[in-house]
Amino acid sequence: MSSPYICKWGILATGWIAETFAKDLLTDPSTRSVSDVEHRIVAVASSTSASRASEFLTKIGAPHESAKTYGSYEELVADEDVDIIYVATPHSHHYANTLLALRAGKHVCCEKPFTINAAQTEHLIRVARENKRFLMEAVWTRFFPVVKEIQRLVHEEKALGSVKRVYSDFGMQFKPDPKHRLFNPELGGGALLDLGIYALTWQMILLYADPENNKTAPEVTSSVIKSKLTGVDEFTTMILNFNATGAQGVATTNMTVRSAGNVVLVQGDKADLTVPWAPYRPESFTIHEKDAEGVYTGKNETRKFDIPGHGMFWEADACARALRDGKLEEPTCSLAESTLTMKIMDQVRYDAGCTYPDHIEAVEQ
Amino acid sequence: MSSPYICKWGILATGWIAETFAKDLLTDPSTRSVSDVEHRIVAVASSTSASRASEFLTKIGAPHESAKTYGSYEELVADEDVDIIYVATPHSHHYANTLLALRAGKHVCCEKPFTINAAQTEHLIRVARENKRFLMEAVWTRFFPVVKEIQRLVHEEKALGSVKRVYSDFGMQFKPDPKHRLFNPELGGGALLDLGIYALTWQMILLYADPENNKTAPEVTSSVIKSKLTGVDEFTTMILNFNATGAQGVATTNMTVRSAGNVVLVQGDKADLTVPWAPYRPESFTIHEKDAEGVYTGKNETRKFDIPGHGMFWEADACARALRDGKLEEPTCSLAESTLTMKIMDQVRYDAGCTYPDHIEAVEQ
Numbered sequence: 001m002s003s004p005y006i007c008k009w010g011i012l013a014t015g016w017i018a019e020t021f022a023k024d025l026l027t028d029p030s031t032r033s034v035s036d037v038e039h040r041i042v043a044v045a046s047s048t049s050a051s052r053a054s055e056f057l058t059k060i061g062a063p064h065e066s067a068k069t070y071g072s073y074e075e076l077v078a079d080e081d082v083d084i085i086y087v088a089t090p091h092s093h094h095y096a097n098t099l100l101a102l103r104a105g106k107h108v109c110c111e112k113p114f115t116i117n118a119a120q121t122e123h124l125i126r127v128a129r130e131n132k133r134f135l136m137e138a139v140w141t142r143f144f145p146v147v148k149e150i151q152r153l154v155h156e157e158k159a160l161g162s163v164k165r166v167y168s169d170f171g172m173q174f175k176p177d178p179k180h181r182l183f184n185p186e187l188g189g190g191a192l193l194d195l196g197i198y199a200l201t202w203q204m205i206l207l208y209a210d211p212e213n214n215k216t217a218p219e220v221t222s223s224v225i226k227s228k229l230t231g232v233d234e235f236t237t238m239i240l241n242f243n244a245t246g247a248q249g250v251a252t253t254n255m256t257v258r259s260a261g262n263v264v265l266v267q268g269d270k271a272d273l274t275v276p277w278a279p280y281r282p283e284s285f286t287i288h289e290k291d292a293e294g295v296y297t298g299k300n301e302t303r304k305f306d307i308p309g310h311g312m313f314w315e316a317d318a319c320a321r322a323l324r325d326g327k328l329e330e331p332t333c334s335l336a337e338s339t340l341t342m343k344i345m346d347q348v349r350y351d352a353g354c355t356y357p358d359h360i361e362a363v364e365q
Numbered sequence: 366m367s368s369p370y371i372c373k374w375g376i377l378a379t380g381w382i383a384e385t386f387a388k389d390l391l392t393d394p395s396t397r398s399v400s401d402v403e404h405r406i407v408a409v410a411s412s413t414s415a416s417r418a419s420e421f422l423t424k425i426g427a428p429h430e431s432a433k434t435y436g437s438y439e440e441l442v443a444d445e446d447v448d449i450i451y452v453a454t455p456h457s458h459h460y461a462n463t464l465l466a467l468r469a470g471k472h473v474c475c476e477k478p479f480t481i482n483a484a485q486t487e488h489l490i491r492v493a494r495e496n497k498r499f500l501m502e503a504v505w506t507r508f509f510p511v512v513k514e515i516q517r518l519v520h521e522e523k524a525l526g527s528v529k530r531v532y533s534d535f536g537m538q539f540k541p542d543p544k545h546r547l548f549n550p551e552l553g554g555g556a557l558l559d560l561g562i563y564a565l566t567w568q569m570i571l572l573y574a575d576p577e578n579n580k581t582a583p584e585v586t587s588s589v590i591k592s593k594l595t596g597v598d599e600f601t602t603m604i605l606n607f608n609a610t611g612a613q614g615v616a617t618t619n620m621t622v623r624s625a626g627n628v629v630l631v632q633g634d635k636a637d638l639t640v641p642w643a644p645y646r647p648e649s650f651t652i653h654e655k656d657a658e659g660v661y662t663g664k665n666e667t668r669k670f671d672i673p674g675h676g677m678f679w680e681a682d683a684c685a686r687a688l689r690d691g692k693l694e695e696p697t698c699s700l701a702e703s704t705l706t707m708k709i710m711d712q713v714r715y716d717a718g719c720t721y722p723d724h725i726e727a728v729e730q
Contacts, residue, residue, distance in 0.1 A: 258659030
């Protein structure tokens, strides 16, 4: 047996998502039956101080001698030992941070949403390609075994028959607070970019990725209720018409009421499939059989999938394999789909008049 | 105890819906604890032959001597014994049939959807008012005790707290057939007018009728996938922004996949409320309690409501009481709300380019 490929990560930022990702990197790959790749955290940077990066190592339970700690992102991306940078800042900063890392010659896995708008995403892709560097938006949900099994059942096995309609929702109840990240336009706030991307991702996973859709972009219609506090999108509903397959998707998000029960409903002519909370970290699905009139027969099958950790390691494994194989893109989470998703979110925001301050939306020339 | 008011009905058309309504008229009011009004079917007309009207009486189990039978609607509306006409033709004919009855001096209860477009509805209302005749769209769902209890709980008792989002759906699985009423533009086909009106009615009942909405019309955004067979709307989703209350409604309909599980979901900040199938004839609801983070506590309360018949008698009782009291309109199903509903459906159809032949959309000058 050949030894596993070791992927050497630099962690850019030290907040909650960075902690979660880093803990998953430290999880023994054998607990998820992975033996071909392994992860090392070789450096961590806080934008404020190296001691904060050091505290981060303590928090995630990593030995301090294992990783260098930096008080600036510039130092991190200059570290020659780092293969790939994980960008874990608020999404208002993803564009600048990713650009910094790519320009320093690093591969990048950047948290979702990729950037604030599609122009920024397209610019990052151009820079990555010019520099021949791997780039991926960390849409971790796409990499869960349960999601891949749903895709196999729906697209290959055709377990639901012909899929006609998909509902997807991600709503969370946040206390109205103009200073909170989600309410703050200066941080790219609003439900859509932060939560709505998951509702949209399920539409991409199910209806866009349907082989019969042949990668045809959906026609998008949307409506937004803006927050009375700060004007960011508070309730957003998107209707996606996939004209190649004749299927309609309804993706909803909001930051005021939490999703109820199921967060995804896939309706086919033979069966329906539901996914219960959480939309970002699915652990099971149920298939509901239907009779010739479309009425549930009462015959259901639920399948649960164990997640030996938080579940971000699967996307990390995909990055490691791409680096090992010299690939610059991961097909499970293609740059084309990230761009399309950003374009849809652009359209939804612009149609509703929900824009961010110029410096947040800017693209370097 | 005073004797009940006797309401004398003329049944215009002899199809399935006429049968169902007529059977409900024959149901003993005491089974639904009603003693102030009673119903008589005094005449029935088929547009093709009196014998068909006669067969209708046999089918519904009415004694033949009790009602006159006619082979034309003109004869029916001229019958001096008839108080009120129940219009039970396909909706492409509602406008002409109701106009005929109103012009003959009859009160009218007309099946839903009222007409093909709002201009026709507005014209009927003008004629009814000019002639001082009672007019109502038979949106029977509004009159169910279970619906009135839901409204009381949501609007008066505030059992859900502040209502933030409502989903409503009515989908049925019809075999694609260009000759079927639902696929036929000549009969005002498509999902919206036939099925979608129920999804929309739930939005009206819950979000429009919220006292805090103060009868403010919603902002409507919609999207349609047209039938490849005949171009009528096959999948229609409407997003209704109620800006006065900040609540968003999502109403969906289609004629290809049946609604799944619950057909209505009302989300408040304290609790959610779900209504299971059928959207037109609800028999129960469940309240799902939530904690401070909006997560279901697992404490649910389901209430079932017995329907001693098909359930169309409650709207008939309301018509009878209006006639008894000399009212020309029934507030439970106001002409203003019928007009608004038709205007919303107009906008949805016109935005999608789903119009019917000119003679179907026409309004008499």
